[in-house]
Amino acid sequence: MKLEGEENKIKWADYQKEIADDHFFYVRSCIRQSLYPGSEQFFLNLLGNILKKDIYENPSHTTCTGIGYHGDVVPFSTIQTVVARHYALMKESGYKNIAISCVTSFGIYTEILETWKHFPEELEKTREYLFKATGREFDIPENVSHTSDIIYKFKDEIASMAKYRLVDKETGEPLKGVEHIGCHYAKIFPKYGVGGAEFPQVLSGMITTWGGEVVDYPERRHCCGFGFRQYLVQANRGYSLSNSITKFESMKPYKPDFILTNCPGCNMFMDKWQYTVKEMNGNTYGQDGNAIPVLTYEELAGLVLGVDPWDLGLQFHAVQSEPLLDKMGIEYSKEDKYKTIDGRQMGVPAKILNV
Amino acid sequence: MSDFGYVLLKNRHIDYEANDKRIAEYIYAREPSFGYCMECGCCAGTCTSGNFTHLSLREINILIKRGETSTIKEQIDKCMLCGKCTLVCPRGVNTRNIIILAGEAIQKLEANEL
Amino acid sequence: MNKEVIVIGAGAAGMESAGQLANEGFSVKIFEKDESPGGHLKGWYHLFPNRRDSVEVMDYLLDVIDRKEIELLTNTTVTKVSKKDGKFVVTTTQNKEYNADAIIVTTGFDLFRSERKEEYGYGIYDNVITSAELEKMFRNGNLRCTDGRIPQKVGFIHCVGSRDEKVGNFYCSKLCCVSAVKQAIEIREHVPESNVFCFYMDIRMGGSGYEELYRESQQKYGVNYIRGKVSEVAENYEGKLVLKVEDTLVGKPLKMEFDMLVLMVGMEMSESGKELAVNSGLLTGENRFFAPADHHFGSNKGNVDGIFYAGACTATMNLTETLAHARSAVDDVVDYFRRKK
Incomplete structure (x- = not known):
């Protein structure tokens, strides 16, 4: 595959979106702040303290209700009003650029903005609903970026500060990364994703800039199988799982060192399903019988910048990252893995992979 | 009843005149792009759901038009509404809306509202 | 008659119509944006359906335009045609102007990217x-x-x-x-x-x-x-x-x-054809090709009397149809001058 370089006839410039440079209004993800809290924590730290950008989050921000919307329990007018409320919070806080942590939310924010463009009566209705319910008013944001867009924008700055590269310390070979993009990042509106829908560049750009190599495998563009309705009913989960396995089997021959995702659901499922498959039939898809660590882009940026893996929350994954850390030559303390910041011992999970 | 050791065979023609085409009429009236399909199968080829379940939007489309609707309900329940079919459709069929409308029509049919 | 006709594009349609124009006694200039004539035919191997070597057709066409009444100007892109007092002025990218009594546009097609x-x-x-x-x-x-x-x-x-x-x-x-x-x-x-x-x-x-x-x-x-x-x-x-x-x-x-x-x-309307259409006020259809005046009776005519079309600049067309269309364009040119007398 030729995604970059002179040989490449494709002009990715067609799919370069505008990503704000500073002054971000941050909205969190339901799944990420519960399951991978280190990622969002580090994003705020990276933007605010390392890159010295202005980033703000409002304590009154709530879920976007996207899971309910895609699970057929939240009507469209309701979710429009919830999203409008977030825009109102942004206006009240004096911000115009929204930075969205979740791909589902990102899809919803953009879907609603597009709806308002094409159906102005929906916008008027929403203004009315929000005002009646809360007395709030809102503006349309100037810039809508997913947080992976923002890291993509600053990938070169991150590379210039890097302590580690995505390179095998022993062999000097680039590490192989599988990138997986959430469906709602660019499949709804290819023009709002860096690189479009078929060959998105947002994560592959990070991997190559930080020294790694991107694996292109046949099922690369496919859904992880989350599917909201499919996952929410227990008896249907085999369907989600089977889709993830289709991807794992397709990537296995390439011997990937890690999977990089930009979607909360994908990250959760690609991580946890590896545990499930192993329990169900003993299969693993990484090297040497290991599972493949699944990282968020903040976690990967953090590792590259030399942040302690346990401060990034890598121990909260089902698939542990030690094989990757060892390859990159990252130092870490085995004792501190399950210690709180003030040194107290946390519970140690009984069933995790790669240890 | 007498058993002569053989049975009467059911005619397997699509009996176009006898078949119930109310679902098709319901969709046509609300989503004209329903009629633009040329049965190319691009939707079904790219469908994530179709990997593991019997779901082919192309097939649903033609079955509804012919009034052969006995398997439709089961099929549309498998759709994740991900929209990948809309992305590839060369005829600009609003595939998501067709699934939604077919569901509505079936509900109404069952409630004797069609 | 000593009328001057300009043909825009030296693909199959342009070459064939130039040859026919010369047969009718006109003096002809063909403008070609590439460095050599032949258009898409240059890149083809064998032709359907009889799988004849495309070189045979190419040789025929080169022979057709190899005569003193026909002047071929290569590396010359026409950007605009304008009509003034019943005469035509053709402008090229080199900003040169040429006069003609009638025009045949044969700008052909581009392959889909x-x-x-x-x-x-x-x-x-x-x-x-x-x-x-x-x-x-x-x-x-x-x-x-x-x-x-x-x-x-x-x-x-x-x-x-x-x-x-x-x-x-x-x-x-x-x-x-x-x-x-x-x-x-x-x-x-x-x-x-x-x-x-x-x-x-x-x-x-x-x-x-x-x-x-x-x-x-x-x-x-x-x-x-x-x-x-x-x-x-x-x-x-x-x-x-x-x-x-x-x-x-x-x-x-x-x-x-x-x-x-x-x-x-x-096939798509060629980029050079699109530019020519915009600059010269030539109407195009929903498919972006030049719009013929009438589907049945005027497939070589457009919205400007004296500017004719031939070949795949009006619709997707195979080589057989293109050559026939080129010859019928010349019929229309002859008819045009007859009417003007």
Whole structure:
């Protein structure tokens, strides 16, 4: 595959979106702040303290209700009003650029903005609903970026500060990364994703800039199988799982060192399903019988910048990252893995992979 | 009843005149792009759901038009509404809306509202 | 008569109409944007349906324009035609102006840019090539994958850039189906042990001898046909191309691996034609080609009296139709001068 370089006839410039440079209004993800809290924590730290950008989050921000919307329990007018409320919070806080942590939310924010463009009566209705319910008013944001867009924008700055590269310390070979993009990042509106829908560049750009190599495998563009309705009913989960396995089997021959995702659901499922498959039939898809660590882009940026893996929350994954850390030559303390910041011992999970 | 050791065979023609085409009429009236399909199968080829379940939007489309609707309900329940079919459709069929409308029509049919 | 006629474009339509104009006693200038005449014919190997070597047609056309009444100006793009007092002024990119009594526009077509169908991975995966690139391989006698292997399994994807609202082309390009059949046969001839599959929505064999060629491809060459529009292409670990499609006649999604995939690229109004249309006030249709004055009686005429069209600048057209259309344009020119007397 030729995604970059002179040989490449494709002009990715067609799919370069505008990503704000500073002054971000941050909205969190339901799944990420519960399951991978280190990622969002580090994003705020990276933007605010390392890159010295202005980033703000409002304590009154709530879920976007996207899971309910895609699970057929939240009507469209309701979710429009919830999203409008977030825009109102942004206006009240004096911000115009929204930075969205979740791909589902990102899809919803953009879907609603597009709806308002094409159906102005929906916008008027929403203004009315929000005002009646809360007395709030809102503006349309100037810039809508997913947080992976923002890291993509600053990938070169991150590379210039890097302590580690995505390179095998022993062999000097680039590490192989599988990138997986959430469906709602660019499949709804290819023009709002860096690189479009078929060959998105947002994560592959990070991997190559930080020294790694991107694996292109046949099922690369496919859904992880989350599917909201499919996952929410227990008896249907085999369907989600089977889709993830289709991807794992397709990537296995390439011997990937890690999977990089930009979607909360994908990250959760690609991580946890590896545990499930192993329990169900003993299969693993990484090297040497290991599972493949699944990282968020903040976690990967953090590792590259030399942040302690346990401060990034890598121990909260089902698939542990030690094989990757060892390859990159990252130092870490085995004792501190399950210690709180003030040194107290946390519970140690009984069933995790790669240890 | 007498058993002569053989049975009467059911005619397997699509009996176009006898078949119930109310679902098709319901969709046509609300989503004209329903009629633009040329049965190319691009939707079904790219469908994530179709990997593991019997779901082919192309097939649903033609079955509804012919009034052969006995398997439709089961099929549309498998759709994740991900929209990948809309992305590839060369005829600009609003595939998501067709699934939604077919569901509505079936509900109404069952409630004797069609 | 000593009238001057300018022909814009030296492809098949331009060359044939220039020859006919000269036969009628006009003096002719042909402007060609490339460095040599011939247009798309230059890149073609054998022609459907009788698989004649394109060089024979090329030689015929070169012969047609090789006469003193015809002046060929290459590397010259016409940007504008304007009409003043019943005469025409043609402007080129070099900002030169030429006068003429009538114009035949033969700006032809451009091939669809396959990278626009992103899901097929053209420009991204090795061995996803266009039908035009395959013709060059045949011509050079070098039918190989990028790593030098001889392809053992080749797929043809029909309707790339045609009949596809997603790229803004509603129309059928008409000759890709028969081109695919011809090229599939040629693959089997070049590599007798190969397997060839065509993926189609409809097989459109409307021309004389086309259906027969289709039948021959099955009977003599064992070419396989699968009915379904290809949804996407990816590459697997062994470097094979993996294609996904619905086998619509079976009613199940299908995956298949290939060494080489050929995209049957459609035809679009040429960029130079578009520029000329905009600058000169020439009307174009919904399909972006020049709009004929009348579908049946005026396919060589447009909205400006004295400016005529010939060939694929008005609609997708095969070579047979193009040559006939070129000659009928000349009839219209003759008629135009007769009317003006």
